[in-house]
Amino acid sequence: MQPVKPFFMIALAVVIAGLGGCETATPPAKPAPDPAVQKWAALAALPDWNGVWEIDWRNTRGSAPRPQMKLTPEYQARLDTYRKKQKGGENLQSEGANCVPPGLPGIMSQPYPIEFLYQPDKVVMLTEAYMQFRHIWTDGRKHPEDPDPAYMGHSIGHWEGQTLVIDSVGFTTSTMLASGVPHSDQLRITEKIHRVDKDWMEIETTLIDPVVFTEPYTSTISYRHLDDEIREYICLENNHDGADEKGRPSLKLEK
Amino acid sequence: MKVFIRAATAALLTMTLPAMAHHSTAMFDFTRTVQLEGTIKDFQWTNPHTWTVVTVTGKPAVAGEYGLEGMSPNYLARNGWTKRTLNSGDKVKLAIHPLKDGRKGGFMVSVTLPDGTIHYNLPRRPE
Numbered sequence: 195m196q197p198v199k200p201f202f203m204i205a206l207a208v209v210i211a212g213l214g215g216c217e218t219a220t221p222p223a224k225p226a227p228d229p230a231v232q233k234w235a236a237l238a239a240l241p242d243w244n245g246v247w248e249i250d251w252r253n254t255r256g257s258a259p260r261p262q263m264k265l266t267p268e269y270q271a272r273l274d275t276y277r278k279k280q281k282g283g284e285n286l287q288s289e290g291a292n293c294v295p296p297g298l299p300g301i302m303s304q305p306y307p308i309e310f311l312y313q314p315d316k317v318v319m320l321t322e323a324y325m326q327f328r329h330i331w332t333d334g335r336k337h338p339e340d341p342d343p344a345y346m347g348h349s350i351g352h353w354e355g356q357t358l359v360i361d362s363v364g365f366t367t368s369t370m371l372a373s374g375v376p377h378s379d380q381l382r383i384t385e386k387i388h389r390v391d392k393d394w395m396e397i398e399t400t401l402i403d404p405v406v407f408t409e410p411y412t413s414t415i416s417y418r419h420l421d422d423e424i425r426e427y428i429c430l431e432n433n434h435d436g437a438d439e440k441g442r443p444s445l446k447l448e449k
Numbered sequence: 450m451k452v453f454i455r456a457a458t459a460a461l462l463t464m465t466l467p468a469m470a471h472h473s474t475a476m477f478d479f480t481r482t483v484q485l486e487g488t489i490k491d492f493q494w495t496n497p498h499t500w501t502v503v504t505v506t507g508k509p510a511v512a513g514e515y516g517l518e519g520m521s522p523n524y525l526a527r528n529g530w531t532k533r534t535l536n537s538g539d540k541v542k543l544a545i546h547p548l549k550d551g552r553k554g555g556f557m558v559s560v561t562l563p564d565g566t567i568h569y570n571l572p573r574r575p576e
Contacts (some may be wrong), residue, residue: 260507291472306523322523323471386471425523432495434518435472441473447516447554 209325241356241388246322246424247309247395248416255394260413263375265355269285269406276374285374287444293429295324297345297369299383299399303415311422317351317358322424330360337363345369347383348414357388371401378405393419471497471521477546477556485510485543494502494522494532501535503543514556517545520570534568535560 206216250257265273298411302308304323311318315333320326330351341348341364348364362383371377382402389395395417402410437446487505499519505512520527522532535541540563545555559569 238452286475287473293471420527422527425526427521427523428495429471429497431497432493432500433497434500434516435497437472443473445476445518445548445554447552 198336230314231382237312237314240312240353243310243389243395244307246420246422247403248307248420249303249305250416250418251303251305253416255416255418261411263372263411264408265375266404266408268373269375272376273374283442285441287435287441288370288373289437291433291437291443293324295326295345295412297366298328298347299371299401300369301326301328301346302385302397304401305416306427307420307422308417320424322427324429325427330358337361343367343379347381357386360385360387371403371406375406377401377403380405390416395419454519455479474546476548476550478549479546479556482544482558483510483547483555485515485545487515487541487543489535489539489541490514490535491537492535493534496521499525499557501560503541505553511553513553515545517543517557518555519557525570528572530568539563572574 198402199207201225202307204207226319226368265330276285285384288296295301296304301321301323306322308322311320315331317328317332319328323390328346328349330349332351332353334352335350337348337350343366345366347362349360349362351358353359359432360383362379365377365379365383367379369377371381380403384400384402386398387395396414397417398414400410400412400413401407432449434446434449436446438444451553485505486507486509487501487503490502490504491500493500493502498521501517501519503515503517505515520528522530525534542561546558547555557570559567561567
């Protein structure tokens with residue numbers, strides 16, 4: 195190949211510069227907006243849930259007590275047996291004593307704060323208890339056809355005004371909905387989360403499981419705003435507590 | 450003190466399974482409160498619970514080394530405690546809910562420092 199002659203390159207540059215100069219006469223086309231930037235900017239319209247939120251576990255807000263669960267005969271019988279064993283010293287301690295996280299919905303009613311983080315495709319929930327996280331996909335995706343069983347399930351959500359509406363499926367059956375109330379693989383959980391005022395957030399949770407309940411079970415929990423931050427919580431850091439396979443509690447005095 | 454115990458017990462009893470973070474209190478006798486006097490051997494500011502080892506010198510309780518569970522640093526830090534609230538060598542008075550099985554241990558209700566300051570593990574009354 196012949197080397198390109200320098201004078202030719204200079205001439206070409208002059209021609210291009212000249213053409214550029216001609217184009218400034220008409221305004222340049224506006225660059226197409228960057229979808230990624232637009233998605234981040236859209237987050238500004240979401241409600242301010244900054245800070246952390248602590249369950250009102252002493253009910254200082256005076257909320258109505260949670261309603262009774264209406265169980266199918268099979269699951270009522272299971273609960274009766276569970277409670278009978280409690281009188282004999284069993285089922286007094288959950289696997290939580292061995293540092294196994296409770297999964298959804300139990301993770302939402304721990305006496306430690308939760309925090310919300312917004313991203314364009316999801317809301318991330320951090321729970322201080324057991325240092326857990328939840329991903330709530332808000333990008334319009336569907337649940338997987340055949341989700342792997344998970345403690346938190348698979349969650350998709352959307353905003354209805356200032357309320358985040360979450361639908362979750364795909365739960366492992368190794369968790370309990372309440373003391374003595376297990377569930378089937380048909381469990382579906384919906385949550386409606388909204389900030390009531392400066393101090394309070396409410397989460398209305400509905401549990402649907404035709405194997406367990408004769409009708410969907412709905413309850414509402416209040417969370418208080420704390421100007422605070424999530425702390426570390428390593429359950430196995432120094433755990434003296436335990437539960438055996440029958441739920442009998444223990445306390446190790448020596449580690 | 451009795452009023453406080455009742456209030457604290459009431460607060461605890463209202464904690465249902467999901468609300469009690471990590472475990473129940475089934476191994477402690479919440480109907481009884483025992484007074485201890487001794488010296489802090491070790492104060493462990495750790496999750497899921499604080500753990501205090503106290504060398505109890507005798508009256509009013511049986512002498513020996515006691516292991517006391519307390520609320521988590523996460524909870525206590527939001528209620529006025531720090532990792533330096535108790536220090537090895539501190540001579541203290543304690544109120545505990547003893548273990549049901551009679552071993553030397555329990556749940557720490559409160560601790561009184563030499564200067565008379567009292568620190569509580571649980572709220573003194575429901576707010």
